[in-house]
Amino acid sequence: MVSALDLHVLMVPAFPLLGAVVIGAMRRKLKGNTAGILGTALIALSFVVSAILFLHRGADEPTHITTLFNWIHVGAMDIPFAFQLDALSLWMMLIVTGIGTLIHIYSIGYMHDDPRVATFFAQLNLFSFSMLLLVMGSNFLVTFIGWEGVGLCSYLLIGFWYTTPEFNYAGRKAFVMNRIGDIGMVLAMALMFYQFGTLNYVDVMKQGGMMATGNPLIVTATLLLFLGATGKSAQLPLLTWLPDAMAGPTPVSALIHAATMVTAGIFLVVRSSVLFQLAPYTQDIILWVGVATALFGATVGLFQNDIKKVLAYSTVSQLGYMFAALGVGAYSAGMFHVTTHAFFKALLFLGAGSVIHALGGEQDIRKMGGLKGVTKTTYMTFLVATVAIAGIPPLSGFFSKDGILASTFAESPLAYGVLVFAAMLTAFYMFRLLFLTFFGTYRGTAHLPAGQAGPHESPKVMTVPLMVLAVLSVIGGALNIPHIFGGHDWLKTFLATAADGIGMERLELSASTEWMLMALSTSLVLLTIWYTWTLFGKKTTLDGEPADMPFLKRLIAKRWMLDELYAWLFEKPYSWISRHFFGIGEEKIAVPATVGTGKAALGLGEWLRKVQTGNTSFYLFGMMVGVVVLLIITLFGV
Amino acid sequence: MMENVMTAIRLVPLDHYLILSFLLFSIGMVGALVRRNIIIVIMCLELMLNSVNLLLVAFSAYHSDPGGQIMVFFIMLVAAAEVTVGLAILVLLKRNTNGVDMNQLNRLKW
Numbered sequence: 001m002v003s004a005l006d007l008h009v010l011m012v013p014a015f016p017l018l019g020a021v022v023i024g025a026m027r028r029k030l031k032g033n034t035a036g037i038l039g040t041a042l043i044a045l046s047f048v049v050s051a052i053l054f055l056h057r058g059a060d061e062p063t064h065i066t067t068l069f070n071w072i073h074v075g076a077m078d079i080p081f082a083f084q085l086d087a088l089s090l091w092m093m094l095i096v097t098g099i100g101t102l103i104h105i106y107s108i109g110y111m112h113d114d115p116r117v118a119t120f121f122a123q124l125n126l127f128s129f130s131m132l133l134l135v136m137g138s139n140f141l142v143t144f145i146g147w148e149g150v151g152l153c154s155y156l157l158i159g160f161w162y163t164t165p166e167f168n169y170a171g172r173k174a175f176v177m178n179r180i181g182d183i184g185m186v187l188a189m190a191l192m193f194y195q196f197g198t199l200n201y202v203d204v205m206k207q208g209g210m211m212a213t214g215n216p217l218i219v220t221a222t223l224l225l226f227l228g229a230t231g232k233s234a235q236l237p238l239l240t241w242l243p244d245a246m247a248g249p250t251p252v253s254a255l256i257h258a259a260t261m262v263t264a265g266i267f268l269v270v271r272s273s274v275l276f277q278l279a280p281y282t283q284d285i286i287l288w289v290g291v292a293t294a295l296f297g298a299t300v301g302l303f304q305n306d307i308k309k310v311l312a313y314s315t316v317s318q319l320g321y322m323f324a325a326l327g328v329g330a331y332s333a334g335m336f337h338v339t340t341h342a343f344f345k346a347l348l349f350l351g352a353g354s355v356i357h358a359l360g361g362e363q364d365i366r367k368m369g370g371l372k373g374v375t376k377t378t379y380m381t382f383l384v385a386t387v388a389i390a391g392i393p394p395l396s397g398f399f400s401k402d403g404i405l406a407s408t409f410a411e412s413p414l415a416y417g418v419l420v421f422a423a424m425l426t427a428f429y430m431f432r433l434l435f436l437t438f439f440g441t442y443r444g445t446a447h448l449p450a451g452q453a454g455p456h457e458s459p460k461v462m463t464v465p466l467m468v469l470a471v472l473s474v475i476g477g478a479l480n481i482p483h484i485f486g487g488h489d490w491l492k493t494f495l496a497t498a499a500d501g502i503g504m505e506r507l508e509l510s511a512s513t514e515w516m517l518m519a520l521s522t523s524l525v526l527l528t529i530w531y532t533w534t535l536f537g538k539k540t541t542l543d544g545e546p547a548d549m550p551f552l553k554r555l556i557a558k559r560w561m562l563d564e565l566y567a568w569l570f571e572k573p574y575s576w577i578s579r580h581f582f583g584i585g586e587e588k589i590a591v592p593a594t595v596g597t598g599k600a601a602l603g604l605g606e607w608l609r610k611v612q613t614g615n616t617s618f619y620l621f622g623m624m625v626g627v628v629v630l631l632i633i634t635l636f637g638v
Numbered sequence: 639m640m641e642n643v644m645t646a647i648r649l650v651p652l653d654h655y656l657i658l659s660f661l662l663f664s665i666g667m668v669g670a671l672v673r674r675n676i677i678i679v680i681m682c683l684e685l686m687l688n689s690v691n692l693l694l695v696a697f698s699a700y701h702s703d704p705g706g707q708i709m710v711f712f713i714m715l716v717a718a719a720e721v722t723v724g725l726a727i728l729v730l731l732k733r734n735t736n737g738v739d740m741n742q743l744n745r746l747k748w
Contacts, residue, residue, distance in 0.1 A: 612747065613744065613747075614743065614744025614745070614746065614747035615741055615744055616679075616740050616741070616743055616744075617670075617671055617672070617674070617740070617741070620670055620671055621671055624667065624671070
């Protein structure tokens, strides 16, 4: 019995899977743009079906479960392979397929000259499929397959240009860091199965909702889930992989490491919001981890010189905002920021890709400048995204960031203060990036491809997605206009139909307080932008190296030495232990033991082979002796 | 008819069957161990098998259990097959070494 609705639900992940399999299998046969167009068409179909599902959503059935087959059925364990269609998964599906489609289109242009373009699109489609599995799964285990799937695709795509060893290391680092978080997720699943006897979201939330607030089991489970989320969403302390992940092609950075995959952790927390709502202790931790990460990312972003690194740390910082929102129970605010961030951060990355493309691979912003006149579309869209992320009204970033800030203020003014400071830093590093790239004079020496006279604008196939995203970045705020502006919190109302936890949020602030908070953050940000203009607006010279800077600046420029700290804390002791285990365990115990066993067997064989004389009578005699011995043993029980 | 055979077997005490069987088996075994002529060795093997047969039949009669006699048929069958193989080896040995000395078989080692 498959209803039309079920069929539509199955089609959404089926298209990208089909694309991954077909393009992957025929990657050597597909010439030119065929793979790109095929992959784009399939993800676009997926988006169309998602949109149909969204438009024809029945109000009478807020949560629809589509069971594909009975997946695991062992003893008391009963786990179906099923998809859950509700407001939350639908919203994520729209983001994943919608942004995914735009980035696929962009990739056709960006990856045009790459010899492995078909492989790229196969992996990109596989990623879309995994991500859809992640958001659509009706239980933790199906989500977990998607969770691991996106991790795998992330690894593959970071190391897409595998001939450069550093890129492979970056992929490996992302994979290992994510595994640390995954341990938390697996343990959380085991704990929940132990407690509830099921992993279905609906059942877990129903049973969990009846437990007391602060139940130690719920607190442990949510902490473990959050550990998983920190790994995937690059929060402290598991964030160092995300900046390195920029080794991948730029569309990958836009899709996986900005718009979709890294928001999986937020999705997971929102999905389990009922449980998190019952664990105030965990929520506090989430809030402060989010705030600390927002500040960390924003500070490090200040002095980065690689255009993609700046954006990477910016992503880390914005993810921190989202988690801060979750920490104060403002789930819809978090999801709203996920949405708007997907718009403007994808736009920023694609714009950066366009700039890199224009300069023939140059990524150092110190060697850019003055591109405003040359790459007009890129400049305009990049400007829109920068203004949006800085949080200037009425662009989308303002509304989502304001929602988070207001919710945080109601809960903890200190956290609010830190987040506003981080917002100022955000404005600083983003406008520094904008000014250094597009304003002033061109400072590069540009090793451009042959036949290219100077920086040039990207083809239409790349600029059209930029324009679409720019429009979305501008109007995205309309999704969730708060009451204070005469809006109706549409997204919040929509998402509230998905789970009990969403909607019961945000201590209401008085209108005057809200106006004041908005005015404060906006004016501070505007001030910062003006300051940034005075510093970088007309810059023609290069920045100095970190060595010339004062201590704090040098520390920040070196990313708070976090990588060095991890190397010192984990890598060094591990290498030391490994070296000594090799010296003692391997060379003194394992090798003598194995080699000794072999030598003993050889010696015994050398000696015993003399028995094989070839004399039949002797064999018979041996047999008889054996039988007699066996008889004696049997009869006398020796 | 069958009863008569059983009765006839029971006329001789069981000990005598045991002793005879033991002697036949020992002769067979010693012969198989010490003789080098492969024909003799095969004959000795048959002797050993048949001593066991004798014992099985005797016990079968004394215990009124036909199972032992059925086992005898199996052993005879196996003995026939075994002798077929053994004689084939004998023929080949004769052809290759122009003799029937079983120790010549140690050449197979190399």
